[in-house]
Amino acid sequence: MPFDHNPQDPQSPLVTHGMADIEPGLRLHYVTAGQGERTAVLLHGFPQTWWEWHRVIGPLVQNGYRIIAPDYRGAGHSSRPAGGYDKQTMALDLHRLLHEHLGVHDPFVLVGHDIGLMVAHAYARQFRDDVSHLVVMDAPLPGTEVFDRVRTDPRVWHFAFHGARDVAEMLVAGREREYLQAFFAVRNSDPSAIGTHDFDVFVAAYSAPGAMRAGFELYRAFDQDAADNRAALKRDGRLTVPVLAVGGVMSTTxxxxxxxxxxxxxxxxxxxxxxxxxxxxxxxxQAFVDALLTFTEESAR
Known part of the structure; x- marks a missing residue:
């Protein structure tokens, strides 16, 4: 497994890997860590895998959390089906994983970054009683006014590029490393934050057959996601679960x-x-973990 736990990396967490059959043609890979009474579910973004969280898993476990970090549909070791990349369907995937395979029945902290933000929001919409706290990180949510404003920003040109079915695949095929290098480089404040091993993890994941196509399909579902989110807001009103909205100082969003x-x-x-x-x-x-812990402790009072 070329993009798994690296025992030579001192920041690599001690995790247990698992695979769950969600439905015919769809298996989800996930990692778990810790035995704490509280559960936190961590949803990565594009172009990443569960490995995105490897520097926060240990500190959260030390603070009493059981961690579950899946590779969502299409990413990492999970299956790459042809469809199902609207975020409501991906939230259903997660619900089946947690309830039917991992036995999570008490409310948990749900954390989503980038595409994971969109899946986390869809999950909290559909399964409000499951989520004690929602933490969303640095991405626009389809169906909001902010999303419509950000979508026209030249700095998010990739939304349109990823939406060009077949063209995006044709231009990136065989150039996954170069494309991902450019993708990461323009969105960081510290070029050393995602080191050589981290980058190789993601390149290996997205160089696999069908992986970039699956990643692009996440973006091609944005119009459906927007319609779903607007309909849910009109039907059910705003979420009542406590939300921590996290952004980066130098980020577009x-x-x-x-x-x-x-x-x-x-x-x-x-x-x-x-x-x-x-x-x-x-x-x-560390600053992210501190913010999450402060938020969950204060909102529980």
């Missing part, structure tokens, strides 16, 4: 995440993580 979440949720706390752009969990993992 960092200053907008709190404003965006106030469109869809009632109880929103904003946090800007110093020394970060988009890759918050790698660029300043």
């Amino acid at each position: 960092g200053a907008l995440v709190e404003e965006m979440m106030r469109e869809v949720a009632e109880d929103v706390t904003g946090a800007i993580v110093p020394g970060t752009a988009h890759w918050i969990a790698e660029e300043n993992p």
